[in-house]
Amino acid sequence: MNDMPSHAPVESIMPKWVRGPQDFIGGLALMGIALFALWASSDLQGMRGFSFGAGTAPRMFGFLLLGLGAAVTLVGILTEGAHLARYHWRGPLFVSLAILSFALTIRPMGMIFAAMTSFLISACGTAETRWIETLIVGACLTAFCALLFPYALGLPLQLLPTFMIR
Amino acid sequence: MGDIFSNLGLGFGVVFNLVQWTPAFLGGASIPIPVNILLCLIGALVGTLVGVLPGIGTIATVAMLLPITFGLPPVGALIMLAGIYYGAQYGGSTTSILVNIPGEAGSVVTALDGFQMAKQGRAGPALAIAAIGSFFAGCVATVLIAVLGAPLTKLALAFGPAEYFSLMVLGLIFAVVLAKGSVLKAIAMIVLGLLLSMVGSDIETGASRMAFNIPELADGLGFATVAMGLFGFAEIIRNLDTGGESDRELVQQKVSGLMPTAKDLKDSTPAILRGTVLGSILGILPGGGAVIASFAAYTLEKKVSKTPQKFGRGAIQGVAAPESANNAAAQTSFIPLLTLGIPPNAVMALMVGAMTIHGIVPGPQVMQKQPELVWGMIASMWVGNLMLLIINLPLVGIWVRLLRVPYRLMFPSIVIFCSIGIYSVNNAPVDVILAGAFGLVGYWLIKHDFEPAPLLLGMVLGPLMEENLRRALLISRGDWSVFLTRPLSAVLMAIAAALLVLAVLPTLRKKRDEVFVESEN
Known part of the structure; x- marks a missing residue:
């Protein structure tokens, strides 16, 4: 997974003094996460004498990440680095939608429905999908999972929609 | 001795344990079944099956298959997981050799010469040598674990909280130094992992930390959830970017003539030996383990070879050495986990996750209180390697056919499989959504050249580090110098500091990058 830093000539929207936009943005995001964590743990108790409070360790790591994020940002400003990689919307969008649909339908509709729907949604993630083939494979896979998880592995999964069971 | x-x-006794099976249709007659061997076998098979799918690495495979072991008793589950791990590794080598797509970083170098051999119609010997080398390395590593296990456990029992904390710091520093890419960014990822591990309720005070009153977060972020998001979903999304089909040049020739010739064996024996030694040593060190071992073994082999120009053009040593090294390292990396309870890399971190689900806290106590578990697992490693040798080679034809499954059908299947897996951990739909979110985070991390593996390691070590830090400071009455005044702790800290300094020194940086440079040309 290391071969990704794209050298694609993405239109640079970065100011000129940023020489490594990839690190610059990455570092800023880390600082953002650190600040968010520091805010989120601000209500927790700190040190009591020499014993740690609930908030001590989160704050410690938060400040550490803030510093490291700043350092990564600095590297992005000072040294020549990779440009921002090109993002694609289709794959991430449909895979996320498929996961979301699975999560929302598994309880009310059961596994068979949830698996089949989210198989079809995620198949939209690429332009290469051929629908007949996808339908057949999806059905087979759903059947396989319906046998594997509840029966072969003994996991408590509900297969059918709730309204059909009652 | x-x-x-x-x-x-004891270990082999556990592995070869027979369970009497008395099916009704036999009318009371019972058949002895070696359950644990069967589990190991199934694990190795399924691990290879998933590991062989291009673009799915070892970590993703283990994360994805974690749920299928939940229903088993602890010993069986761990034996099966170990089988999955080796299977996945071997599957990764198979894809490297046959399609030039290394499933994981550890087999990147295998692809260099392995794929060339396959192109010359020698895929069979390449696969066979990879398996033989791995098996030999596995045998040596198993003995090494048995030898080092007991003394290291004794050492571990002498550790106080301060020593444990220092050891974990050292482990994390090792992980950074031995990994590929920027040291600074890897440290940042570790700290991000540590921070993420803080979500949930505080062990000592019970206070809810950064959970925003979401009930599913009260127990913290599930380890399997994060792992599956960062490695499973993120990989899928990333692979979709490159448009699946584009650069898969599968070797079209039939894989025939599996057996290596006498000359192949003669050429590769020293390479296997050197690879095994190098791999065993590097595997014990916390950190990249298998990855650095394979790169280092390849570099070494090229250096000592009389015909270095042959490397990259189908030299069998170029397959034998890295494959032996990464298997040896994969196995010896169990040593710090089993004896000290500290996972040295992301796969071992997953193992900790699996153990925790079964209510086992890895560490020196496990070695003493549940010896059958530890030794059973160690013996099963050897059996697992043997399985790979005798089962996978005849099945090469099936793996090749699997490689032809188009990505457009594979990725929705993986999405479903992962989703069901995550859901089944806690029967919680929120976990699935969280994993999806971490998938997007992982995609972003890859795009910004951050490695997700150190993050996972940080996440597992976070609670342990906090606990030991707290205890150490409580015992020393708030005196931070305790980490430097206790001799053992001071030594560990000194090594950690020295390593960090060395890693950022330009000369050593260059050496380190040199080891990894093979993958780029």
Whole structure:
């Protein structure tokens, strides 16, 4: 997974003094996460004498990440680095939608429905999908999972929609 | 010496344990079934099956298959997981050799010469040598674990909280130094992992930390959830970017003539030996383990070879050495986990996750209180390697056919499989959504050249580090110098500091990058 830093000539929207936009943005995001964590743990108790409070360790790591994020940002400003990689919307969008649909339908509709729907949604993630083939494979896979998880592995999964069971 | 044999004996006893099966249709007659061997076999098979799918690495495979072991008793589950791990590794080598797509970083170098051999119609010997080398390395590593296990456990029992904390710091620093890419960014990822591990309720005070009153977060972020998001979903999304089909040049020739010639064996024997030694040593060190071992073994082999120009053009040593090294390292990396309870890399971190689900806290106590578990697992490693050798080679034809499954059908299947897996951990739909979110985070991390593996390691070590830090400071009455005044702790800290300094020194940086440079040209 290391071969990704794209050298694609993405239109640079970065100011000129940023020489490594990839690190610059990455570092800023880390600082953002650190600040968010520091805010989120601000209500927790700190040190009591020499014993740690609930908030001590989160704050410690938060400040550490803030510093490291700043350092990564600095590297992005000072040294020549990779440009921002090109993002694609289709794959991430449909895979996320498929996961979301699975999560929302598994309880009310059961596994068979949830698996089949989210198989079809995620198949939209690429332009290469051929629908007949996808339908057949999806059905087979759903059947396989319906046998594997509840029966072969003994996991408590509900297969059918709730309204059909009652 | 006697200890080692009795321990190994205990282990093999567990692995070869027969369970009497009395099916009704036989009318009371019972058949003895070696359950644990079967589990190991199934694990190795399924691990290879998933590991062989291009673009799915070892970590993703283990994360994805974690749920199928939940229903088993702890010993069986761990044996199966170990099988999955080796299977996945071997599957990764198979894809490297046959399609030039290394499933994981550890087999990147295997692809260099392995794929060339396959193109010359010698895929069979390449696969066979990879398996033989791995098996030999596995045998040596198993003995090494048995030898080092007991003394290291004794050492671990002498550790106080301060020493444990220092050891974990050292482990994390090792992980950074031995990994590929920027040291600074890897440290940042570790700290991000540590921060993420803080979500949930505080062990000592019970206060809810950064959970935003979401009930599913009260127990913290599930380890399997994060792992599956960062490695499973993120990989899928990333692979979709490159448009699946584009650069898959599968070797079209039939894989025939599996057996290596006498000359192949003669050429590769020293390479296997060197690879095994190098791999065993690097595997014990916390950190990249298998990855650095394979790169280092390849570099070494090229350096000592009389015909270095042959490397990259189908030299069998170029397959034998890295494959032996990464298997040896994969196995010896169990040593710090089993004896000290500290996972040295992301796969071992997953193992900790699996153990925790079964209510086992890895560490020196496990070695003493549940010896059958530890030694059973160690013995099963050897059996697992043997399985790979005798089962996978004849099945190469099936793996090749699997490689032809188009990505457009594969990725929705993986999405479903992962989703069901995550859901089944806690029967919680929120976990699935969280994993999806971490998938997007992982995609972003890859795009910004951050490695997700150190993050996972940080996440597992976070609670342990906090606990030991707290205790150490409580015992020393708030005196931070305790980490430097206790001799053992001071030594560990000194090594950690020295490593960090060395890693950022330009000369050593260059050496380190040199080891990894093979993958780029």
